[in-house]
Amino acid sequence: MKKNLFFASLFTLTAMTATAQVYLDPNAPIEERVKDALSRMTTHEKVQILHAQSKFTSAGVPRLGIRQLNMDDGPHGVREELEWNTWNPAQWTNDYIVAFPSLTCLASTWNTELSSAYGNAVSEEFAFRGKDIMLGPGVNIQRTPLNGRAFEYMGEDPFLAGEMVVPYIKSAQENAVACCLKHFVLNDQETDRFGINVNVSERAMNEIYLAPFRRAVEKAHVWTIMGSYNKWKGVHCCHNDELLNGILKRDWKWDGALVSDWGGAVDTYEAATGGLDIEMGTYTDGKTTESKFGYEMYHLGNPFEQLLKEGKVPMEVLDEKASRVLRTIFRTAMNPKKVIGNQCSEAHYDVCRQIGEEGIVLLKNDRNILPLNPAKYKKYSQILVVGENATRSLTKGGGSSELKTLRDISPLEELQRNYEQMIMYAQGYYSGRAMYDHVDRLDAHKQDSLKAEALEMAKGADLIIFIGGLNKNTRQDCENGDRESYDLPYGQNELISELAKIQKNIVVVTFGGNPYNMPWLKDVAGLVHCWYLGSESGKALVNVLNGTVCPSGKLPVTFAQKYEDYPYVQYGKEAYPGVDREVHYKEDIFVGYRHFSTNNVKPLFPFGYGLSYTTFAYNKPTAQKTGNNINVSVTVTNTGKVAGKETAQVYVTMPQTTTPRPVKELKAFAKTRLLEPGESETLNMTIPVDELAVYQEEERGWDIIDGTYTFNVGANVNDIKGKVEVEVK
Ligand code: BGC
Numbered sequence: 001m002k003k004n005l006f007f008a009s010l011f012t013l014t015a016m017t018a019t020a021q022v023y024l025d026p027n028a029p030i031e032e033r034v035k036d037a038l039s040r041m042t043t044h045e046k047v048q049i050l051h052a053q054s055k056f057t058s059a060g061v062p063r064l065g066i067r068q069l070n071m072d073d074g075p076h077g078v079r080e081e082l083e084w085n086t087w088n089p090a091q092w093t094n095d096y097i098v099a100f101p102s103l104t105c106l107a108s109t110w111n112t113e114l115s116s117a118y119g120n121a122v123s124e125e126f127a128f129r130g131k132d133i134m135l136g137p138g139v140n141i142q143r144t145p146l147n148g149r150a151f152e153y154m155g156e157d158p159f160l161a162g163e164m165v166v167p168y169i170k171s172a173q174e175n176a177v178a179c180c181l182k183h184f185v186l187n188d189q190e191t192d193r194f195g196i197n198v199n200v201s202e203r204a205m206n207e208i209y210l211a212p213f214r215r216a217v218e219k220a221h222v223w224t225i226m227g228s229y230n231k232w233k234g235v236h237c238c239h240n241d242e243l244l245n246g247i248l249k250r251d252w253k254w255d256g257a258l259v260s261d262w263g264g265a266v267d268t269y270e271a272a273t274g275g276l277d278i279e280m281g282t283y284t285d286g287k288t289t290e291s292k293f294g295y296e297m298y299h300l301g302n303p304f305e306q307l308l309k310e311g312k313v314p315m316e317v318l319d320e321k322a323s324r325v326l327r328t329i330f331r332t333a334m335n336p337k338k339v340i341g342n343q344c345s346e347a348h349y350d351v352c353r354q355i356g357e358e359g360i361v362l363l364k365n366d367r368n369i370l371p372l373n374p375a376k377y378k379k380y381s382q383i384l385v386v387g388e389n390a391t392r393s394l395t396k397g398g399g400s401s402e403l404k405t406l407r408d409i410s411p412l413e414e415l416q417r418n419y420e421q422m423i424m425y426a427q428g429y430y431s432g433r434a435m436y437d438h439v440d441r442l443d444a445h446k447q448d449s450l451k452a453e454a455l456e457m458a459k460g461a462d463l464i465i466f467i468g469g470l471n472k473n474t475r476q477d478c479e480n481g482d483r484e485s486y487d488l489p490y491g492q493n494e495l496i497s498e499l500a501k502i503q504k505n506i507v508v509v510t511f512g513g514n515p516y517n518m519p520w521l522k523d524v525a526g527l528v529h530c531w532y533l534g535s536e537s538g539k540a541l542v543n544v545l546n547g548t549v550c551p552s553g554k555l556p557v558t559f560a561q562k563y564e565d566y567p568y569v570q571y572g573k574e575a576y577p578g579v580d581r582e583v584h585y586k587e588d589i590f591v592g593y594r595h596f597s598t599n600n601v602k603p604l605f606p607f608g609y610g611l612s613y614t615t616f617a618y619n620k621p622t623a624q625k626t627g628n629n630i631n632v633s634v635t636v637t638n639t640g641k642v643a644g645k646e647t648a649q650v651y652v653t654m655p656q657t658t659t660p661r662p663v664k665e666l667k668a669f670a671k672t673r674l675l676e677p678g679e680s681e682t683l684n685m686t687i688p689v690d691e692l693a694v695y696q697e698e699e700r701g702w703d704i705i706d707g708t709y710t711f712n713v714g715a716n717v718n719d720i721k722g723k724v725e726v727e728v729k
Helices: 003-020 029-038 043-048 101-108 112-128 160-174 202-209 212-220 242-253 267-271 304-308 316-330 344-359 413-423 445-457 491-502 534-544 594-599
Strands: 052-054 069-073 132-136 178-184 197-199 224-227 258-259 362-366 384-386 423-426 462-467 506-511 524-528 582-585 616-619 622-626 629-638 647-653 665-670 679-690 692-694 700-704 706-718 719-728
Touching: 003 212, 003 445, 029 267, 029 316, 029 647, 043 304, 069 316, 069 594, 101 344, 112 160, 112 344, 160 178, 160 212, 160 665, 178 212, 178 242, 178 622, 202 212, 202 692, 212 267, 258 316, 304 316, 344 534, 362 534, 384 413, 384 445, 413 423, 413 462, 413 534, 423 445, 462 491, 491 506, 491 622, 506 534, 616 679, 616 692, 616 706, 622 719, 629 647, 629 719
Parallel strands: 069 132, 132 178, 178 224, 197 582, 224 258, 384 423, 384 462, 462 506, 506 524
Antiparallel strands: 362 524, 616 629, 622 629, 629 679, 647 665, 647 706, 692 700, 706 719
């Protein structure tokens, strides 16, 4: 007996040495772990890891101790825990988190250090909640101001979005939490998002729409990417062979896992062969209905296994997908460097507040009505705050990015803390339940009486602070539908105009992810745009209003004078929102400021615009070409009376070619540290010559045009302070 036992253990030991479990060795190179794990898995096990096993998880291999992948939305904080198989909240008491500002607000900071801090903080919250993949961030291009999800993206310029997203991803992934970059690609509208086919030139596709994704792949090595619902060249982007196998995996050499948007896979053969790696879904049967434990029915479940058995799809395709998923598991769930993380720490609230403070944009400040610093506000015996967004939680609604917050400081609360008994409040209008109530369902009588109350109270006020804008109700900034109008909803335009007639000391504060019409602009003294500010909303806003913080946010998107000025509008419905589920991007590469500056259309507020409480002088910029880089330098001096930060932007004018080019394109930017009055900082910006390449349709590739390039250095696209020319050959 003893002898048998001895031989048995000797056998086990030998067997173990012969097949050392490299995949479990945290110190082994990831590629070896992948190879080893793959060699031990059955076909069925490989298929199992390619699709959902619950709303937000995909399976591991329990027999081998390979962990499942836990995912969650994204991108502004960890979504509340939902039930395993349904969209109902799981009713946890420990899933209250920090809501970070919207990504549009982050882009507005033009501060890459803050982007890195954002990625670090938010991923720590994901890690603490046991998540391996955060569904975000998003870098779809803000092509239209009506896009219901623009607040989740980083503006209209591919360079800005790309530069801002790279540090976010890098820091998150340093914590071993994968980012899932959304929505690849052309998901630039919510109207007909599930089936719209986008027609776009190769040039616009490469220079504008793919560009931020490519930067995230090449510079941040993002680990997962989410396919979009819409189609390109008639094929859904979640399993679009040319897009995923061709561009993303072959051309860009991307080694990560492509995750479908929820329910975005619609065809088994395409899902099998079109580059999709993990199929996630909205319904449990992967298609259209709820059925308990039906995840096997997903396209990348039993139907895929059947195709493999029948030899209709080669086994290498399965191995390729499974390798990508295993790689993701070893990078995250089974990465020994994965942090424990934390939730709702003061450090996270600090990051949240700082991003808010630097993302808020001061758009108008007549008679220096702002800041409302103590010396000045004492003048006002009564400050009337009007508007629903003064008290409404803007972390609610919007769709999948909705958050359950522990702290949610409202502007009114913080104004009351600062200005005490001077504050009066009138709601002025109402909007109904977050996400669900459409403007048509609202009670007109109630709306009128709220307005009447505000106008009456305005008569006794010395200063009015109107706090409104968009919110995250349906057909505002909300998933699955675009805005129906460029105007502010709920009668706000009329209300602001009438308030301004009663009191000329009026400051308008707006929230929202999009530009909007402001017919009352000339009648108000101050205007501040906040995007969405998350948990510390009130604090960040009031710190700017009272001058604790000098505003330094700059617009990542052009505000047009009127809706018709947006570049696609002249081309009619075919260009937006599409006809018969076909949309044509007829403005081509002339998106946002590329159109306004090239075609001399005067915007209301140009791209890159934002005021400050201080002033800055720029010296004459210099440029030097060293090797494959162009180094542009400019010295910025604070010439005003308070400390502040400034972002210098470099727009390139290319040599003339036969193909039309935008007159200016952003190629570099840099933000100063906090400069005291009189203090200067020299900003050195490096532009690799490769960044000047343009996409040539005939050659289907990138080319650098020989000639003289002008580097325009300015405070925004229309406020160029100095120019410098460089010959490029
Ligand atoms: C959205 C995604 C989101 C997913 C899961 C989809 O409808 O488009 O952005 O991550 O749902 O909630």
